[in-house]
Amino acid sequence: xxxxxxxEPDLSRLLDRGLVDxxxxxxxxxxxxxxxxxxxxxxxxxxxxxEDRVRTxxxxxxxxxxxxxxxxxxxxxxxxxxFSPEALREAARVAARIARDGAxxxxxxxxxxxxxxxxxxxxxxxxxxxxIALDEAGKVALCRRANDAARAHDGRIHEVTVTLVDASKRFxxxxxxxxxxxxxxxxxxxxxxxxxxAGDQRQQGFAxxxxxxxxxxxxxxxxxxxxxRESAGIAVTLLGAREPEAGAYPVIVGPGWGGxxxxxxxxxxxxxxxxxxxxxxxxxxxxxxxxxxGVTIVDSGIVPHSRGSFRVDDEGTPAQRTTLVEDGIxxxxxxxxxxxxxxxxxxxxxxxxxxxxxxxxxxMTNTYxxxxxxxxxxxxxxxxxxxxxxxxxxxxxxxxDGNFSFQVTEAYQIEDGRLTWPVRNATLTGNGNDAxxxxxxxxxDLSINGTTGSCGKDGQWSPVGVGxxxxxxxxxxVGGTLA
Amino acid sequence: xxxxxxATLAGLESIAAQALECARRAGAAHAEACVESxxxxxxxxRGGAVESLTQSGTRGLGLRVIVDDAVGFVSSTDLKPxxxxxxxxxxxxxxxFSTPDPANVLPTPGDDAEAGATxxxxxxxxxLVALSPDRRIExxxxxxxxxLAHDPRVKRIDDVGLSSQEGASVIANTQGLARAWSETTxxxxxxxxxxxxxxxxxxxxxxxxxxxxxxxxxxxxxxREAARRAVARxxxxxxPSARVPVVMHPDIAAAWLTEMYQAFxxxxxxxxxxxxxxxxxxxxxxxxxxxxxxGRMPRGLGSSPCDGEGVPxxxxxxxxxxxxxxxxxxxxxARRAGARSTGSATRSYDSVPGVGHxxxxxxxxxxxxxxxxxxxxxxxxxxxxxxxxxxxxxxDYSFQAQGAWIERGERAFPxxxxxxxxxxxxxxxxxxxxxxxxxFDNQVASPTLLIGEMTVSGAGGE
Numbered sequence: 001x002x003x004x005x006x007x008e009p010d011l012s013r014l015l016d017r018g019l020v021d022x023x024x025x026x027x028x029x030x031x032x033x034x035x036x037x038x039x040x041x042x043x044x045x046x047x048x049x050x051e052d053r054v055r056t057x058x059x060x061x062x063x064x065x066x067x068x069x070x071x072x073x074x075x076x077x078x079x080x081x082x083f084s085p086e087a088l089r090e091a092a093r094v095a096a097r098i099a100r101d102g103a104x105x106x107x108x109x110x111x112x113x114x115x116x117x118x119x120x121x122x123x124x125x126x127x128x129x130x131x132i133a134l135d136e137a138g139k140v141a142l143c144r145r146a147n148d149a150a151r152a153h154d155g156r157i158h159e160v161t162v163t164l165v166d167a168s169k170r171f172x173x174x175x176x177x178x179x180x181x182x183x184x185x186x187x188x189x190x191x192x193x194x195x196x197x198a199g200d201q202r203q204q205g206f207a208x209x210x211x212x213x214x215x216x217x218x219x220x221x222x223x224x225x226x227x228x229r230e231s232a233g234i235a236v237t238l239l240g241a242r243e244p245e246a247g248a249y250p251v252i253v254g255p256g257w258g259g260x261x262x263x264x265x266x267x268x269x270x271x272x273x274x275x276x277x278x279x280x281x282x283x284x285x286x287x288x289x290x291x292x293x294g295v296t297i298v299d300s301g302i303v304p305h306s307r308g309s310f311r312v313d314d315e316g317t318p319a320q321r322t323t324l325v326e327d328g329i330x331x332x333x334x335x336x337x338x339x340x341x342x343x344x345x346x347x348x349x350x351x352x353x354x355x356x357x358x359x360x361x362x363x364m365t366n367t368y369x370x371x372x373x374x375x376x377x378x379x380x381x382x383x384x385x386x387x388x389x390x391x392x393x394x395x396x397x398x399x400x401d402g403n404f405s406f407q408v409t410e411a412y413q414i415e416d417g418r419l420t421w422p423v424r425n426a427t428l429t430g431n432g433n434d435a436x437x438x439x440x441x442x443x444x445d446l447s448i449n450g451t452t453g454s455c456g457k458d459g460q461w462s463p464v465g466v467g468x469x470x471x472x473x474x475x476x477x478v479g480g481t482l483a
Numbered sequence: 484x485x486x487x488x489x490a491t492l493a494g495l496e497s498i499a500a501q502a503l504e505c506a507r508r509a510g511a512a513h514a515e516a517c518v519e520s521x522x523x524x525x526x527x528x529r530g531g532a533v534e535s536l537t538q539s540g541t542r543g544l545g546l547r548v549i550v551d552d553a554v555g556f557v558s559s560t561d562l563k564p565x566x567x568x569x570x571x572x573x574x575x576x577x578x579x580f581s582t583p584d585p586a587n588v589l590p591t592p593g594d595d596a597e598a599g600a601t602x603x604x605x606x607x608x609x610x611l612v613a614l615s616p617d618r619r620i621e622x623x624x625x626x627x628x629x630x631l632a633h634d635p636r637v638k639r640i641d642d643v644g645l646s647s648q649e650g651a652s653v654i655a656n657t658q659g660l661a662r663a664w665s666e667t668t669x670x671x672x673x674x675x676x677x678x679x680x681x682x683x684x685x686x687x688x689x690x691x692x693x694x695x696x697x698x699x700x701x702x703x704x705x706x707r708e709a710a711r712r713a714v715a716r717x718x719x720x721x722x723p724s725a726r727v728p729v730v731m732h733p734d735i736a737a738a739w740l741t742e743m744y745q746a747f748x749x750x751x752x753x754x755x756x757x758x759x760x761x762x763x764x765x766x767x768x769x770x771x772x773x774x775x776x777x778g779r780m781p782r783g784l785g786s787s788p789c790d791g792e793g794v795p796x797x798x799x800x801x802x803x804x805x806x807x808x809x810x811x812x813x814x815x816x817a818r819r820a821g822a823r824s825t826g827s828a829t830r831s832y833d834s835v836p837g838v839g840h841x842x843x844x845x846x847x848x849x850x851x852x853x854x855x856x857x858x859x860x861x862x863x864x865x866x867x868x869x870x871x872x873x874x875x876x877x878x879d880y881s882f883q884a885q886g887a888w889i890e891r892g893e894r895a896f897p898x899x900x901x902x903x904x905x906x907x908x909x910x911x912x913x914x915x916x917x918x919x920x921x922x923f924d925n926q927v928a929s930p931t932l933l934i935g936e937m938t939v940s941g942a943g944g945e
Contacts, residue, residue, distance in 0.1 A: 081541050
């Protein structure tokens with residue numbers, strides 16, 4: 001029982017259907033073809049433990065309503081903090097101004113349609129969601145356990161920072177086409193940063209756990225001790241690591257978080273806004289080979305317990321599994337409501353927003369490479385000299401030309417089919433346009449990391465999952481100081 | 484003139500006072516309230532029309548309490564009186580879960596008149612506030628048109644937009660400290676796309692932000708630079724790996740400086756997670772390098788009368804002609820280190836104050852960028868990079884890069900698909916030239932730098 005029970009407000013009382021109807025009518029006034037109201041109440045809590053002390057305990061409430069009006073490909077958006085009807089009416093009027101020059105638009109004089117509640121199945125159920133089922137003392141205890149385990153792992157662990165952050169979000173979204181959808185989402189993330197020191201050497205490790213998880217997850221599936229040992233282990237390993245050899249050579253990327261590669265260097269170019277605007281090279285490649293044979297790429301909003309999953313997206317479209325690439329051939333794109341409508345597609349449940357303070361964008365959910373048939377060991381065995389990347393850090397891609405780069409956080413040199421010494425400070429670079437064509441081996445050990453990813457786009461952050469099995473690339477450019 | 488909306492500031496001050504009173508009643512020994520309100524405007528244009536327009540006002544409160552030397556922090560957008568009382572009780576209850584630490588103290592008002600001297604900072608522009616939405620939209624539309632008009636190879640844009648923020652902030656604490664100020668910011672950006680071979684497009688990104696309207700460069704200059712950057716990338720190719728001199732464009736040098744900042748914080752040194760640990764008062768860079776974090780630069784994007792705890796901001800000289808001259812502190816880390824706050828706390832209303840930079844920059848030298856380029860017989864000119872590649876505890880640097888190959892002092896051809904690597908300490912010591920082209924388009928800025936040697940990894944060995 002939480003010491004600070006959240007007074008979870010009844011959103012449908014704060015934002016009753018009569019008021020929503022009125023806001024939609026105000027949004028349509030002046031000629032917009034579509035109006036949408038998004039009301040949100042989010043509670044976050046956070047604990048930071050560093051230098052063996054709980055430095056801060058935090059609690060935050062974010063609540064308010066955003067109104068979107070659309071005419072053609074033009075979007076007007078305004079929002080208000082809180083649920084004051086007068087402030088919401090003003091927001092609706094401001095959003096409606098986008099259509100002020102179009103008083104004679106076709107549907108401008110029609111009001112919103114009667115609401116139908118979106119009935120989508122939940123991809124998974126949470127009996128005791130961690131953010132509300134664990135109390136403050138329980139959350140602090142998880143942080144302490146992680147701290148103790150990281151310090152106990154190795155005498156060279158000098159400093160440990162543990163953060164536990166969770167969020168309980170509920171929202172209602174309704175639009176002038178008669179859609180009404182509500183959802184509750186619970187996300188938790190426990191992260192451990194461990195600093196190892198040896199003489200003048202210092203290295204840092206990172207590991208995390210969580211997602212849309214039950215309170216029991218941290219006992220049954222991934223304990224604070226396991227997360228801590230992973231983080232501390234990386235830090236200590238890096239102390240003895242060598243610099244990478246610079247150049248282009250075979251690279252194997254391990255399962256799980258390595259999928260950040262497919263997210264960045266392929267997924268972004270599949271988002272409907274870049275397809276409609278033709279700013280993505282993928283816009284003209286439907287039906288064409290974009291990846292090697294045996295490579296299937298999926299975006300799925302229904303992966304159990306991943307932080308990238310949900311029942312309905314932030315436009316009320318049910319989450320779904322979308323195949324982007326089937327055996328190397330491009331088969332479909334990701335669509336939010338607006339870009340789907342402008343191009344004659346159906347939304348795929350990829351309309352997402354950071355909060356009511358932003359209008360939705362086309363975003364990925366959980367993006368991953370499907371399992372192949374090979375054994376991970378077999379992929380390794382045939383590499384004479386290369387780099388095995390067990391864990392990647394952050395990555396980015398330039399959408400126009402496809403150039404990407406990733407920080408490698410844990411890697412090992414491959415010599416004659418075997419892992420040898422650890423390697424640090426390696427950077428993987430390449431071009432997203434052909435990276436998926438350079439895959440020459442996909443193993444059967446698919447793993448989806450739904451614990452930690454956050455994707456930034458146009459100033460908005462979305463929780464995402466990424467995944468892949470062990471994947472081998474014929475060649476990638478590895479940056480380092482040894483030329 | 485520190486802002487037109489005394490009514491707004493007074494309203495925020497009243498909320499802060501109420502929150503402090505609620506905290507006292509709830510049992511807090513000390514409390515600090517931060518209230519922010521902002522009017523946000525953002526327009527994106529495409530094809531000569533508005534693509535999206537967002538306009539809104541927000542208001543939020545952050546309340547930090549100290550109970551028995553332990554900290555609780557709450558924030559909310561619900562500022563109704565009964566909500567404030569509930570928030571304060573939560574903050575006090577939460578503090579029981581934090582560890583008591585005598586270094587948890589709040590700053591006192593002191594006798595610094597500086598914190599009130601907002602006018603000299605010129606971070607608020609009534610003209611910017613008065614600029615109509617129609618005029619702002621028009622500026623974005625003109626920027627798009629100019630970006631497309633500059634070069635026939637630029638046939639489309641990826642994005643063009645304008646955004647602005649008018650903000651009012653109040654920080655007050657139970658020690659009697661009370662600060663209030665207003666500020667404005669307006670930013671413009673264009674992303675031009677140029678066609679290259681094989682269906683490839685090249686993007687040129689350029690954006691500027693300013694505090695006051697009169698400082699904004701002409702739209703034509705922003706458009707030209709975005710288009711120039713896209714076109715300059717056409718035909719880019721990798722080069723073989725080599726250890727060569729690297730000329731860093733000001734944007735690249737500023738990005739490096741941003742990454743390095745963490746190492747200059749007293750907190751990182753205290754935890755020994757900084758690669759500058761144990762180097763205070765030592766030479767860490769070439770004598771031609773001076774690094775300043777200036778919170779009081781007139782019209783500076785990072786300028787503010789006081790920091791996130793209400794301590795007056797200062798001009799902090801981090802590196803003085805190559806010597807590591809100081810570390811930066813907020814009130815907590817200063818107390819831990821036996822030092823004084825350097826006015827370096829940064830925050831938003833919904834975050835606990837932490838140490839951050841303001842107008843962080845490398846002081847300008849006296850050579851023109853052309854002269855610097857001319858010094859290099861064979862090397863790499865780096866003017867674009869990936870987002871990740873810095874190790875904050877070691878200072879190791881390894882970024883994917885784009886730019887141009889330099890031969891006999893001139894840009895010979897555009898380059899992509901390489902990685903540039905070294906370590907920050909080696910790089911700082913190897914800086915052979917500092918440009919005279921320092922300009923503040925963002926909070927962090929640097930002139931052009933010439934670094935004696937770095938590893939450029941390309942498609943193979945030499």
